[in-house]
Amino acid sequence: MSDRLDGKIALITGATQGIGLATAKLFAAQGAHVYITGRDAEALKSAHNAIGANVTCIQADSTQITDLDHVFEQIKTEAGRIDVLYANAGGGTLLPLGQITEQQVDETFGLNVKALIFTVQKALPLLVSGSSVILAGSSASIAGTAAFSVYSASKAAVRNLARSWILDLKGTGIRVNVLSPGPVRTPALLGYAGDDPAQQQGMIDYLGTLIPMGRVAEADEIAKAALFLACDDSSFVNGAELFADGGMAQA
Structure with a gap:
């Protein structure tokens, strides 16, 4: 299926x-008109060329509230609604x-938690019944990782935001889920x-030796x-966490 x-x-x-x-490319190929954001104008231009049709690029920093307002x-103005929101910005x-x-601590929680909260909250007026919100999680949220505790804790916070928000959004028809990758070649x-x-x-x-599937994604x-x-x-x-980690945090 391609639509x-x-x-x-x-x-x-x-x-x-x-x-x-990669997700923007796939969504566009599956028939969506995709809006993407990024901080760097040249990187946005390169991404636009890579995606091709059905994409609009907006230069924005998700940690800046005024940038989110502009997005x-x-x-x-252009579309009037959002059917799919993937709060993917993080690090x-x-x-x-x-x-x-x-x-x-400030930078990690500012990007992975605060920016994500306000991305979703500011999107609410545009989200329609049946829309899907995807939050960027990580398998690190449930597994100890040396020298990575602050990042891991921020992703654990994301998991609880999803659990809580589905209660806040009860009856709206808006779904919220977490997508938690393991190591990905990026x-x-x-x-x-x-x-x-x-x-x-x-x-x-x-990293491949740590993953039951024997490789990174x-x-x-x-x-x-x-x-x-x-x-x-x-x-x-709804309210689920989908692990795409090759079994790394599940074994």
Whole structure:
């Protein structure tokens, strides 16, 4: 099937690379008109070229409330509604206990929690009955990870937001679910190993040994999981966390 999002309006934040970009490509191919956001104008231009048709790019920083206001005002004017919202923008840095800084906590929770909260809240007037909200989680939220506690805690917060919001949204027909990948071969993941391709591959190979499927995911595999949550195939899935982690946090 190639039309599971036919005529839908989708917004994916932080979609200039990695999982967000792969998902935007898939949603557009499945018939949606996709709005994507990103901080960098050149990266947005490159993403636009990669996606092709059915895409509108908006330069915005999800941590800035005024930027979010601009995003939703543009979508309201041009499309009038949102059928699928994927709050995908996020990230984190590595620091072990004893070296955690106030800046790291503020930046990580600012992007992964505060920005996500206001992305969804400001989208509410445009979300229609039957719409799907997908929150970017992580398998790190349920598993201890050395030097990654702040990021992991922020993703645990995302999980509870979904549980709580489905109660707030009872009767609206709006679904909220969490999509939690494990390690995915993206520029963000490779960046943790620095610029040396050999070190990057070594990290990928090592992570593969920790995953029951024996490898890390590709971004388009996570995009397919997002498509399931976005379309009517998951019409009775609400408040759930879908792990796409090859079994890493499940064993």
